[in-house]
Amino acid sequence: MNQYDAIVIGAGHNGLTNGAYLAKAGLKVAVLERNPYIGGATVSRELHKGWWYSNCSYVSSLLRPEITRDLELPRHGLQVVSFGGGATFMRNGDHFGNYSDHDRHYREMARHSKRDANAYDRYAADTSLQTKLIRPYLMRTPPDPTSMKPRDLRDLLEFARSFMDLGEEKLLDTIKFWTASVGDYLHEYFETDVIKAHMAGSGIIGTALGVYSPGTAYVLLHHYMGDVDGNVGAWGFARGGMGAIADALSKAFQSYGGEIICDANVDEIIVKNGQAAGVALKDGTEYKAPIVVSNLDPKRTFLDITNPSDLPKDVLKKARNFKIRGSSGKLNIALDGLPVFNGLDPRNRLMAGDLHFSDSLERQERAYDDWKAGTWSKDPYLDMMIPSLTDPTMAPPGKHMMSVFVQYAPPKVEGREWTDEDKDGFEKSVIDQISNYSPNFRDLILHCETRTPREIEAEVGLTEGNIFMGELTFDQLLFNRPFPGYAQYRSPIKGMYMCSSGTHPGGGVMAAPGANAAREILADLKRPNTVPGGYADD
């Protein structure tokens, strides 16, 4: 009864994707989920009657179109709807608007600085060059630089060649880019504080680093390399909230005969003679399978649900040292109407985009200083959205749902666990920040869900509440993700695999780790591959 060909632990988007591809190949697959609902951090919840919250991940761009199409997610109900633009509100009452139309965008930048407006095209070209280097590798297993296998050698050669083809100057730029801070990178193009601050946000989201920390330029790239319908860098909402992605994936998975079991809290992966044999739940139930795939982050996978005696010391050490620091929190707010912001006509379409309040790199860096000091930012960086301006199903007519991603929030407050008082203080700093720019905001609040790293870890299972399941710095990317020697989705235990965002190419609701892991598993089983290749770049 409880015998399967493969068991996937965790019904987040990567677990469901992985399960779907294994089931599509004819395997009998069960995806186990600890919570009574599926989705993990890809979830929509009605926490205030009539208002739906995408209460973890909140926007979609990186979800690989190859997977969406191959698993027929639109037929299973998924509809990703673009939103346009965004704005950073300034302390002087002005704002900087990010328009999707190139010429309108030029004029808006020129209002702040003609030189910056002109430099934007150079910035866009240079940044696109970097996204073009990485995008072809999203739907592929990273090559192992120590391996002599033909596939690894071939892929490494191709990888090296794409860098060498750049020519000396661009290669040097690239090396610099991959190690630079987003602040320094932006200094090379722009002179205006608010413009730099608006763009720098993408370099720190989900990362326990500041705008002047080396490596954050890549994080910016990670937010730019997705696309909505071929518009690289564009972002969208899943209609009905992010849970619509998990719902569609679950339907695809079930259409191939897969089984989802909720309220199944895995205690330990069962290993017999060095070979995965199944899982045991905390309630004692056992499910047997020769293939066990963990969609938990690398720390939880190796330190929580695997018996240390089944693992080499080397892996335990790497898991212990894996960088997965909590840096962010989230407020989900039900609003009685549309907030009005200083200096922006509420009918302006920028209102439907991503909104921010940090108008200088200095303020963003100071916000990070608070995190280093072990507390939440008193002047937080916010990535705020009003999805109900794009998706009418998120809130009643004329009412609105607001999603506020907050940076920074430390995993522990001054070295101790978060308390409810801390949480209230964190919430207050965010609401104060928004109220400083929106006179009617506070009076519109009907309900607010506040999630510090404590809640995100407890409810979703992301260690320290890290949204990417491990920081996206170069030491943890590509063949280093999650750790060197284990970047091809295999664990040291035969039959045990990893498919979470802690593996290549990382977090952001891409579903690529789940798909890539399935390809490796099917190869090991000598089954035909069911996973599509990536679209060719142009």
Next chain:
Amino acid sequence: MSDISRDTMLLTTPFHSRVEAMCDLNDWGNWMGYTTPNAYFDVELEYFAVRSTTGVFDLSPMNKYRVTGPDAQRYLDRLITRDVSKIGIDRVGYAIWCDDNGQIMDDGTIFRLGEQDYRICSYQRADDWLAWNKLGFDVTIDNESEAVAGLAVQGPTSCTVLTLLGCTDLNQLKPFGIAHYTFEGQPMMVSRTGFTGDLGYEVWVPPETAEALWDQLFDRGHDYLIKPIGSYALELARIEAGFLQANVDFMPAEEVVRVGRTRSPFELGLGWLVDFSKPLFNGRAALLKEQANGSRYRFAMLDVEGNKPAEHSFILKGDKQVGTVTSAAWCPTAKANIAYAQIEMPHGAVGDELVAEIYYQRELHWTRLLAPCKVIDAPIFKSPKRWQTPAPPH
């Protein structure tokens, strides 16, 4: 609102003052001699309004012909290929009409407004054709194109918005149904029709009430995220939904100069609109012959691999060129790369595997791409909302 005193080359529609006020991009095109917006603010977002909220498209330049008189039904039955008697009162039928050689002149919608009272809504002008076909029939044909202003109100919240405008019980109206209301003391006709494949309606009013209709529609629709959409967004929606477009997917038969460039209903996948049980209609004999002897071409809807739209592509079978693409788009909701092609017989049957020869340019560099594609039997995009009655609220 036409600015006749200046006698501009392009005319403006009765909604123009409102359209212009909302056209942030100031990006205009020429449709049927009218100044119409290509896009209002962002083609992608306008398209998504149709799929997620409500998109409003000014379709006033469509040609409208009123056909009345004792012989109205008989007249139409000779004119179009389908059985007109099957279109009930207050119902709309999609129709095509052919020349005597069975070649398509245009497609359009036939609104049955009374026992012997119809309105033809067509993309092409048809005054001449309709007049010649009148010989021997007791019918009156009025060109109502300028007397009727129209808005397509399309998308998941469209029924809710129009209900708030005063269209009582609109959610009970079935697809292709017509309902009559009064707006500002004038008649307002609402049909559950459209060119987007989603839940949607077309609203028809006299030009005098056009501006008030626009204003009230956007006022009532505000909380339902109503947005205006231009012709580029509509084009994307119609390709995704599987609708053909005159002058794009076929040439109106009477405008064709070169031999062999016209197409029959069978060659456009519209054989289901041809009813041979009718004793006589334009093109019947030729179409019967074609049915017996076979067609030259087949309309194929292609699911193309990859994400490069197969615009203007040649279609290959092996090394041989067997067809050309007429419309193509990456479809944002279906997440599919769709193309419509004209394929030489016997190729192009459902399931046939072909290759699209795609050319695309990046930074002045042209790339030739051979993308495998497969003939599919129906559009990948299917909105259940389109067919639901009662219509869903969002």
